[in-house]
Amino acid sequence: MNEGTPELATANETPPDLAEERAEVLEGLLAEQKRISPKYFYDERGSELFDQICALPEYYPTRTELSIMDAHLTEISKLVGPRAAVIEFGAGSNLKVRQLLDALEEPAAYVPVEISGDYLLKQAEDLASDYPNVHIQPVFADFTQPFELPEHPVRPERNLVFFPGSTIGNFTRGEARELLGVMRAEAKDDGALLIGVDLKKDPATVQAAYNDREGVTAEFNLNVLHRLNRELGANFDVDAFRHEAVYDEAEGRIEMRLVSLEDQVVKVAGRMISFRRGEHIITEYSHKYSVEEFHALARRAGFRPERTWTDEHGLFSVHYMTSG
Ligand code: AVJ
Numbered sequence: 001m002n003e004g005t006p007e008l009a010t011a012n013e014t015p016p017d018l019a020e021e022r023a024e025v026l027e028g029l030l031a032e033q034k035r036i037s038p039k040y041f042y043d044e045r046g047s048e049l050f051d052q053i054c055a056l057p058e059y060y061p062t063r064t065e066l067s068i069m070d071a072h073l074t075e076i077s078k079l080v081g082p083r084a085a086v087i088e089f090g091a092g093s094n095l096k097v098r099q100l101l102d103a104l105e106e107p108a109a110y111v112p113v114e115i116s117g118d119y120l121l122k123q124a125e126d127l128a129s130d131y132p133n134v135h136i137q138p139v140f141a142d143f144t145q146p147f148e149l150p151e152h153p154v155r156p157e158r159n160l161v162f163f164p165g166s167t168i169g170n171f172t173r174g175e176a177r178e179l180l181g182v183m184r185a186e187a188k189d190d191g192a193l194l195i196g197v198d199l200k201k202d203p204a205t206v207q208a209a210y211n212d213r214e215g216v217t218a219e220f221n222l223n224v225l226h227r228l229n230r231e232l233g234a235n236f237d238v239d240a241f242r243h244e245a246v247y248d249e250a251e252g253r254i255e256m257r258l259v260s261l262e263d264q265v266v267k268v269a270g271r272m273i274s275f276r277r278g279e280h281i282i283t284e285y286s287h288k289y290s291v292e293e294f295h296a297l298a299r300r301a302g303f304r305p306e307r308t309w310t311d312e313h314g315l316f317s318v319h320y321m322t323s324g
Pocket residue numbers: 053061165166167169170209210217284285286
């Protein structure tokens with residue numbers, strides 16, 4: 001056992017069941033415009049499918065972000081300085097945080113913040129054995145609300161909030177600003193933010209990234225219905241829905257939808273939900289930003305943009321900002 005052993009290892013061995021979210025799921029399905037939150041995509045199968053998405057030829061964000069980060073790690077490390085505490089919003093890909101921890105000078109702590117337990121603990125355990133000198137301390141929390149940060153054996157010199165993957169895109173622009181406000185609070189007054197943001201670009205490129213030829217994104221989208229069937233006793237006929245992803249240029253966002261192929265009634269957690277043929281459930285937004293637009297948003301949340309790196313094709317951006 002070393003210091004990095006996650007203290008929460010026995011707190012919650014199983015992922016929270018969707019049944020606990022029954023009220024929220026039903027509210028979304030009973031609304032005028034039906035919706036299911038993208039956070040429900042990530043059961044075991046969903047996480048597997050997402051990993052496959054990240055490797056698709058059409059899905060540029062993951063590999064582009066990794067290569068941008070890779071190209072600027074030395075500079076990032078200099079900007080951040082020694083003994084930082086890295087606070088990751090969401091327990092994302094192991095790969096990205098390893099890349100960061102490897103580059104930083106004597107990182108003091110790593111705090112992944114995530115609402116569901118399974119992935120969080122698995123990741124924390126793996127990291128704890130590979131980074132014995134970094135205090136790994138997962139926090140179970142809904143990161144859209146302010147949360148308390150754990151104490152660390154070595155006092156960090158500053159907090160670095162890490163939010164890769166353009167997960168910020170899942171939030172509406174208003175929600176994103178609020179979330180940046182939470183990040184600003186967790187970074188504290190001399191902290192910083194390292195965030196990956198997908199850029200506005202020609203619609204065809206964006207559109208293709210969410211409509212891959214192999215149909216992995218379609219399976220990922222439809223998988224949430226299987227999950228509702230299993231965990232909420234729903235009876236969706238998954239074959240009676242199809243995946244759709246459209247880029248709304250005015251809103252600057254992808255809308256992922258599940259379109260009903262027929263008039264039908266579905267039972268979900270004891271309620272009857274009716275669909276007209278052609279009606280859709282919105283399952284995800286993926287907002288895209290211009291660099292200027294994102295800077296303006298972050299400034300309003302109290303951050304000062306210091307560096308922005310993009311790839312040569314202007315597909316994706318990584319921002320380093322300080323508590324302004
Ligand atoms: C994890 C939210 C960044 O919006 O591109 C990928 C999720 N959905 N393909 C994105 C996703 C469909 C992804 N984020």
